[in-house]
Amino acid sequence: MSVQTAVATDVVRMSGVTKVYHRDTLRIPVLDGIDMTIREGEFLALQGPSGSGKTTLLNLIAGIDRPSSGSIVVSGTDIAKLSESALARWRARHVGFIFQFYHLIPVLTARQNVELPLTLTSLSRSQRKEHVATVLKIVGLEDRMDHLPRQLSGGQEQRVAIARAIVSDPTILLADEPTGDLDAKSAEEILVLLERLNKEFGKTIVMVTHDPRAAVRAHAIRHLDKGVLD
């Protein structure tokens, strides 16, 4: 395994990244020569039409997909070169992922959902409990800890998902259409929360969004079209 060290303030450095999918004999290029740098504390919005490769790009940064070529250095580690097992450990330590449809585990309470990533750490039960209480307070759901996802509104579910994403204090927060399934009021609350995480807690955030109102909250907006970044 080869590990490269990036510039200290660069959380993500992508160079010459391509991604090609193969379906039967069909070759589908999705990303074409992506070069991008994301600095620590940056709030970046990725926009582009459907099929432009936004989610694929986000997945590559998160280490849940692998590039066809090129290198992706996140927090000093070339993640394209990690084994599956090492990549899983790396994700647990460095990535907080927020999904459009929240993807909470329906049979676990809000507290247990948030605690899930911490079960992979060496924290004691009391430390985990403390961390969970802290992040649920940050997202304003300290009074909903023992509710199951089905007992929460969409906005509340997404806030639990955000709490789950930040509970292990990851290097980078990746949000894939975090407001895509929410009404305007809930969407606004989520965007305010993300802004707060960025400003108050210095979290580096990359957000894929179709929503122009969401994109303007970011420090920078990058457009992706047919796999090419502007």
Add this chain to the structure above:
Amino acid sequence: MLHILALTVRNSVRNPLRTTLTVTGIAIGVIAFSFLQTVLAAYYFGLDASSPKRLVARHRVSLFNLLPLAQAAKMREVPGVTQVSYGIWFGGYYRDPTQFFGQIAVDPQYLDLYPEFVLPPDQKQAYLAEQQACIVGRKLANRFDWKVGDKITITGQIFPGDWDFIIRGIYHGNQPNTDETSMFFHWKRLDEWLLAREQGSQVGWYLLGVDDPSQNSRITAAVDDLFFNSTAPTLTETEKEFNASFVSMFGSVLTTIKIASGIVIVIILLIMANTMMMAARERITEYGVLKTLGFRGFHLATLIGGEALVVTFLGAVLGCAASYGIVAMFGKAIEMNLGQMFPVFELKPSTVALSVGMALAAGLVACLAPIARSVRLPIAQALRRVE
């Protein structure tokens, strides 16, 4: 890991209807498997009850050929043989030819070779003192509601005629697998019948007592060598081998039962495989989320395999509990009506352990495909979002 285990248990009951149906299906499979295994165990019960300290010498040609009583004296001289007794199969019936049970004419020492037969001393004395006396096993006595002192008539088929007996004793076994369904009476009485027809003193088999089972192969060879060139050559074997030759007569029946048991296991496996495939397919996105959070293949394997184990265990426990009731209910009727074939028909702890073990093994095998699929499936595909 704690949460994975908690999640495993909760996933197991996440779809109550499906879980109930699956558990019921497995329970029915376990009942069928336990019942078939109990039938098999009943067939083999004689083997389990055999003692290595007893050897059986019969006619080399077949059990239907009788042996001359004169051979007994020579057998007593074989080093290692401590006791020689003998018996002969009577083959009669009580009232109705379908009311079958075993009647064996034996010499007075025969019972000494069966310490597992427990007979009160006064009853034994009464039996030995009277030629018309007989003793019967407890289950046989219960079957016909016989009491000590009852007079019974057995109609002989091999030795024709109505034979009257007085029950002087009821024995019971001191082991759970001891046969309590037979009747014993005095060989001397049968011998007199044979002598009256100028057939000479004969026995169906000799029962030899030995002190040192490690010498059995030498003793059996020595006994057979004694009569190798006689008109009544013997085949001497351990009691277990002797009983096994009876079991082998039911070879095709036993094979069928074993195949049926295997089919039941396959059915359990298919039930579980279907359930686990459905469950894993429904939760594929969750597995993708867990992987995104940093959970690895073995976590998913624990989650899916654990769910399969919980469901199969519930089914196995329910099935075994029901099996106890069912075997107990049918067991009595089977022992009453088919006592000679199945003297002991009960669910043994080893059968329960085997049933649970096979069900759990089937559950684990059933979840291998869903585990492999879930572990191998790329996260991005599991999340169903590819732009």
